[in-house]
Amino acid sequence: MSEPKQAFHAPDLPATAAKRRLKTLADLLPAIGFFGVFLFLGRDMILATTGLLVGLLTQLVIYKLIKQVIPKWMKILTVIALAFAAMTLVFRDPDFIKIRSSVSGFLVGCFFVGSVLIKKNVLEIMLGKMIVFPSRTWNVITLLWSVPIFLNAGLNLFLANLVPWVNWQISDDVWMGYRAVSVFVVVAASFGLVIAYLVLTKQRPQFGDSVDEPETS
Numbered sequence: 001m002s003e004p005k006q007a008f009h010a011p012d013l014p015a016t017a018a019k020r021r022l023k024t025l026a027d028l029l030p031a032i033g034f035f036g037v038f039l040f041l042g043r044d045m046i047l048a049t050t051g052l053l054v055g056l057l058t059q060l061v062i063y064k065l066i067k068q069v070i071p072k073w074m075k076i077l078t079v080i081a082l083a084f085a086a087m088t089l090v091f092r093d094p095d096f097i098k099i100r101s102s103v104s105g106f107l108v109g110c111f112f113v114g115s116v117l118i119k120k121n122v123l124e125i126m127l128g129k130m131i132v133f134p135s136r137t138w139n140v141i142t143l144l145w146s147v148p149i150f151l152n153a154g155l156n157l158f159l160a161n162l163v164p165w166v167n168w169q170i171s172d173d174v175w176m177g178y179r180a181v182s183v184f185v186v187v188a189a190s191f192g193l194v195i196a197y198l199v200l201t202k203q204r205p206q207f208g209d210s211v212d213e214p215e216t217s
Contacts, residue, residue: 019066026062030055030081038176045094045172052097053085073111077104094172098160101179105153112146132206141194148189152182 033055038048056078063070070078084100087093115122116139123145124138133141157163159175198204 019068022062022066023068026059026066026068029059029062033058035176035180038172043173045097046089046092048176049085049088049094049097053082053089056082056085073108076107080104080107095160095162098175099157099162101160101182102153102156102162105149105156109146109149109153112142112149116142130207133203137201137203140197144193144197145190147193148186151189152186156182 030052033051033053034048037051038045041047041051060078062068080103081100084096084103088096112122115125121135121138121142123142124133124135128138156178158166159170159178161168161170
């Protein structure tokens with residue numbers, strides 16, 4: 001007797017697409033709450049922080065509803081953001097939410113550098129199967145990637161008027177404008193440093209599918 005054929009179940013594409021859209025919305029909610037409230041409700045940093053807090057909490061609820069796994073690094077950054085947002089609202093002092101950007105930046109930079117020091121390079125782990133480099137090259141790439149992150153964290157302290165020996169007073173409008181573009185600038189600078197290093201050292205990546213396998217006789 002022939003074995004009964006197993007029924008083929010097609011993936012629930014509409015549900016998958018809806019989950020993806022909800023995740024995208026959840027990812028954007030903190031930024032929408034922070035920058036949107038600041039721009040359209042009187043350019044008030046306290047109100048903007050309230051918008052950020054609501055966005056973060058709503059994001060967590062959506063993740064829970066769609067059963068989205070939250071990586072450890074995101075949990076840490078979310079806790080930091082919630083803590084500094086809460087302090088901003090309790091003490092009515094926007095310096096707390098401004099310094100949060102530097103704290104998160106320094107932690108992310110230390111995460112990259114630390115992964116190299118303990119020989120568990122995070123970029124190599126994530127990308128090493130798709131883009132093949134020697135481990136030494138991955139270490140340099142990861143360290144270079146962290147440089148703009150550290151610089152941005154330091155620059156944020158200056159633009160937020162948190163450097164005590166600098167007397168310039170930079171407005172909240174300028175700081176918010178800087179925050180809106182800083183992520184893109186940091187990523188572009190990191191890519192630029194990495195590409196410059198690869199060009200100067202004449203290294204070309206091999207891609208996972210194109211790596212030559214040793215011939216067998």
